Amino acid sequence: MLHFRFAFSLVSTKTKDLVTSLGIKTSNIDIRVSGLLCVSVISGENYLYLTFYDESKYVNELSPVDITLPVTPSFEYQGRIMQALTSFNFSDWMNYIRTIFCFTKPLNIRFYRGCEKYEIELLKDTIGNVNDLFVSRQLTDIVSRRLLKQFNTPKTLILCKNPFEEACQTQQIFIQNCEVLEFGDVYTLDDMLLVNGEKVYFYHPTTHKQFNQFVKHWIRGSNPRLQHMSLSIDKTDVVSGAMYLNGIRCMEMSEDAKTEIRQKHKLSVNVDMIQIRRKDGTSAVIGIKKSDNIIYFHFIVLH
Incomplete structure (x- = not known):
């Protein structure tokens, strides 16, 4: 069980080395940034859910969260909320988690309302490039644009709302070399024809005319990388x-x-x-x- 192995690894350097030597393979590490900063370690049907920087514990909830400060994450084990006794900053915790769970791939990250309390640039420096990027509809356009600027090379981009006013800025989203793009706002025929990804999922309805024109353009040779729309x-x-x-x-x-x-x-x-x-x-x-x-x-x- 991931919870036990994580807790056991914190006992001493020897137990950490023992857990690391087991070569536990994880399929994903997901980060959720909202009022809380949460990390999920997923291995098959097992998962470890860690909570960092719980905003309810801050006296001044309007103050920004400094992820360079040491923190002890909490997690649930056998129905009880456990608190790690070791204190690292978030960057050191991420390195620790990657090490004991032998995870070397890019992480997945999801941003919701409340993420404004964290310094986006510092999060990017800590996390690096990401595999999946999710940007919630709840966020302001300014915050969404900052996220897209910092995390600009995801393999999968899930953008629930278009934060741009200019068509040329919106089209930069579609020409990105994403493998998967999920887009939840209004889009044009030009946007469809600029899609450079392999899979694209549009969640806002289009018109029969726009779809008809797209298919005719595809028949003539547009969207050569497209696999599934x-x-x-x-x-x-x-x-x-x-x-x-x-x-x-x-x-x-x-x-x-x-x-x-x-x-x-x-x-x-x-x-x-x-x-x-x-x-x-x-x-x-x-x-x-x-x-x-x-x-x-x-x-x-x-x-």
């Missing part, structure tokens, strides 16, 4: 019939082929599909699922 259309935007496929040559698919793609991409059995082909011969499928008010699309490139 997920988006939706409000049914009130569709006057009649499948206008989103107007002027696009579609090919029928066998039920076996549809089933294979559903299983591979973990799609619902209710997702129907048609196949299209771009000019260079690359094939893609458009998966379609209709609900009462929304039509959901999965645009999947085949290899």
Whole structure:
């Protein structure tokens, strides 16, 4: 159990070395920055949840949190809240956790309301590059822009709200070399065509016309790195019939082929599909699922 091994490692240098020598492999280390600063160490179905700099313990809650100060994290073990007896600053704690759990990959980090109490630049210096970056809708545009400036090379970017006013600034998000981009605000056709990632998930509905134009551009050669795009259309935007496929040559698919793609991409059995082909011969499928008010699309490139 991660909780026991972490607590045991704190007893002495010998126990720390023993825990390290076990070679415990962790799949992820996630950091959540809000009013609290929390670190989750995840190994399969096991996890260790550590809380640092609990703002409820500060006399002046408006004062910034200094992560260079020593702190003793708390964690739950067998239904009780335990307090580590050893005191390090946050940077030393992160190095300690990485060492005993043999973790060398970039971390995942999520920012929520309350993160303003921490110095973003100092967090970046401590954590380094991150694998996944999540920026909550709760944050002000100024704070979101600071986060995007500091943590500017994530593999996965989850941006719930667009913090930029200028289109050229917004488009910098889409041309980033992310593997995965999740975007929760309004976007344009130009934004879609600038996407340089492999997977993109749009959570704000688009129009049938915009989706139709995107598919036609893809057929002509746009978005060469794209592997999977997920988006939706409000049914009130569709006057009649499948206008989103107007002027696009579609090919029928066998039920076996549809089933294979559903299983591979973990799609619902209710997702129907048609196949299209771009000019260079690359094939893609458009998966379609209709609900009462929304039509959901999965645009999947085949290899």
